[in-house]
């Protein structure tokens with residue numbers, strides 16, 4: 081395991097021992113989260129279809145981050161399956177449309193053994209990939225301040241979250257909005273619903289990070305009410321990251337541990 085996790089500087093979240101290089105207690109369930117920047121990608125790793133999809137973007141910076149996200153997904157999936165990164169096959173699966181070119185990333189090959197669940201989030205400044213065998217995973221990142229626009233609170237926050245925001249010092253509002261927004265998106269990516277579910281119906285405010293409300297009428301792949309392990313991370317000042325693992329029941333056993341990886345270092349071996 082890499083001892084160096086360069087991009088990660090701070091983090092929070094109960095159950096998440098996120099010291100650099102931490103690998104979790106022996107046998108503990110693990111969620112890996114790899115972070116890099118757009119442009120670190122090893123384009124040579126991508127198959128022709130992945131390259132073609134990445135190049136559908138018009139702006140070169142969007143192509144660059146799509147390439148990096150796809151390459152990092154491959155490299156992380158390769159770690160989990162002990163397979164050369166070039167032999168990994170990835171696809172996308174939408175809850176509504178099924179397999180195709182959009183929706184959550186899924187591992188198509190190699191198969192066998194317990195499923196490896198994957199998620200990705202990318203922006204102008206970061207590319208993140210999460211992987212685990214614990215259950216469907218979601219990762220999301222937002223810059224603090226990105227959610228500070230008119231209409232956000234009404235559209236995205238539940239009534240009790242708006243109350244909680246009003247009780248918090250105003251100086252903390254930008255951070256709380258970004259943190260709760262990433263938690264909601266991480267949960268909605270973990271369940272695969274994305275923004276087809278109103279984020280205001282997913283209640284995540286408060287400490288410790290937890291899924292406190294979910295529309296029980298919604299069907300999920302878990303065929304049971306959704307519970308989630310939820311973690312906050314702060315890879316650098318001004319950026320909030322949340323990771324969610326959807327499970328049918330929250331056991332009293334060990335929480336999954338987070339293992340933070342330097343995605344730039346992982347990719348450099350493939351350039």
Ligand SMILES: CC(C)(COP(=O)(O)OP(=O)(O)OC[C@H]1O[C@@H](n2cnc3c(N)ncnc32)[C@H](O)[C@@H]1OP(=O)(O)O)[C@@H](O)C(=O)NCCC(=O)NCCS
Pocket residue numbers: 146149172174175176177182183184185199200201202203219220221265268269270271272273274275276
């Ligand atoms: C997923 C979503 C919340 C992410 O939005 P975002 O903050 O703009 O983007 P991020 O960079 O954080 O995440 C993008 C990644 O989310 C993943 N993703 C997309 N839809 C997803 C879903 N329903 N569940 C889980 N992950 C999803 C993809 O891997 C995507 O990366 P890719 O484009 O490289 O494949 C939003 O785009 C969404 O809700 N999309 C789906 C809506 C939907 O299902 N509509 C019905 C389509 S028929």
